[in-house]
Amino acid sequence: METTEQLITRLAAQARPVRRLRPPMVRAVLWLVGMGGVGGVAIALFSNLDVTIGRLSEPLLLAELIGILGTAIGAVIAAFYLSVPGRSSRWGLVPIPFFVLWMASSGDNCYQDWLVHGTDGWALGESFACFRFILMTGVPIALSLLLILRRAHPLAPIRVAAIAGLGVAAMAAFLLQFFHTFDITFLDLAVHLAAGAMVAAGSALVGLSRRRGGFMPPARPM
Amino acid sequence: MAAGKDIHDSERDKVWSRLMAAAQTGDQHAYARLLHDVVPYVRAIIRSHHRTADRIEDIVQDVLLTVHRVRHTYDPSRPFVPWIAAIARRRSIDGLRRWRRTDMAELFDQQAYETFADPRAKRESETSDRVAGLGDAIAALPAKQRQAVEMLKLREMSLAEASGKSGKSIAALKVNVHRAIKALRARLGKEVR
Missing domain, CATH: 1.10.1740.10 (RNA polymerase sigma factor, region 2, helix turn helix motif)
Structure with a gap:
């Protein structure tokens, strides 16, 4: 049976130089800039940018975009901070005001649509295409983010992966706005949320699998 | 101050x-x-x-x-x-x-080992004595499972210690000990019957 003294001697003998992680904010900004570049190219090449820019004159849509982008950036930054030991858990609160703004403006948008169109406001618009879009963009973005977060071997992997998942879902929803140039219905919003929740839950599951020796290895030596 | x-x-x-x-x-x-x-x-x-x-x-x-x-x-x-x-x-x-x-x-009940008022319990106790023995059953396990049982159950090492000593991951040790217990239960249970 190894004593604590023996363990210390063994660990000290194994001490090799390590490459320090850069501060969480630097890592988060680098990742966001990289993703922003890829997303910007995709928007420039494939989206209906003129229509989207025209729609920005609607204050409600502008508020929604700020909410979505704020949620994405806030949650990604929070995930980088929470992945490192000793950082305040209050970082997890950063995306919440933006998330509330997103939900409120989106919900109000649906409500206005419902007032104008009546029961048609509950109809399913282009929801399935949006659902597919969020999942297809969300999954590769989530994988790249989780791979980078994995370097910190987070002590609370489920929490980190879940908040990262929220950021990714918001990022996919933000990109969707450039390809989704019409007002959404309540059902559309529900489908968007379901797709986002699937991305976030999938990410949390990745965090969980870390405990079982899966995608994210445990902090203890294997 | x-x-x-x-x-x-x-x-x-x-x-x-x-x-x-x-x-x-x-x-x-x-x-x-x-x-x-x-x-x-x-x-x-x-x-x-x-x-x-x-x-x-x-x-x-x-x-x-x-x-x-x-x-x-x-x-x-x-x-x-x-x-x-x-x-x-x-x-x-x-x-x-x-x-x-x-x-x-895990359950701990001291009296469970000493109660023979029920004849059926005594019979079961004698039957278990006839079982070739836990040691033989452990010896028959595959090497990885045997090592996990010996370290974690017989020598009562912690998962961290066993992991450090054997070089196996904690997850692998847990899986091996779980499989070993299942195998022992199946083998000993069969012999009792």
Whole structure:
């Protein structure tokens, strides 16, 4: 049976130089800039940018975009901070005001649509295409983010992966706005949320699998 | 008095921070000294969650292993104490969860070994005596499962210790011991019947 003294001697003998992680904010900004570049190219090449820019004159849509982008950036930054030991858990609160703004403006948008169109406001618009879009963009973005977060071997992997998942879902929803140039219905919003929740839950599951020796290895030596 | 303590804490933090910065560059002496120095602090945090000495020591070792694994995440421009305290608290709470699960799965009833008032119980006891023996059953297990049972159940090593000693992952040890218990239960149960 190894004593604590023996363990210390063994660990000290194994001490090799390590490459320090850069501060969480630097890592988060680098990742966001990289993703922003890829997303910007995709928007420039494939989206209906003129229509989207025209729609920005609607204050409600502008508020929604700020909410979505704020949620994405806030949650990604929070995930980088929470992945490192000793950082305040209050970082997890950063995306919440933006998330509330997103939900409120989106919900109000649906409500206005419902007032104008009546029961048609509950109809399913282009929801399935949006659902597919969020999942297809969300999954590769989530994988790249989780791979980078994995370097910190987070002590609370489920929490980190879940908040990262929220950021990714918001990022996919933000990109969707450039390809989704019409007002959404309540059902559309529900489908968007379901797709986002699937991305976030999938990410949390990745965090969980870390405990079982899966995608994210445990902090203890294997 | 409080100011004196603050100065002491701040000095201690600076020393630990310097030692960890040196350890990150591969300085083994600094690393050994740091680990020695932090053990009492870590133990004090764990003591607020756990009572028995062996559990406390088990988690202290778990914390040291975690520190070793995540030492690249420490930023020397920041205080060291919140970093190590976060690791100690997290591992201590993980330990609580682990033992709660174990305690719920294990039963201890002294009288269960001594009650023979029911003739059926006696018969079962005699039958179990006839079983070739637990030792033989363990010896018949595949090597990995046998090693896991010997370390974790017979020698009562902690998962962290067994992992360190065998070089196997904690997850692999858990799987092997689970399979071994299942195999033993199947074998012994069959012989009793």
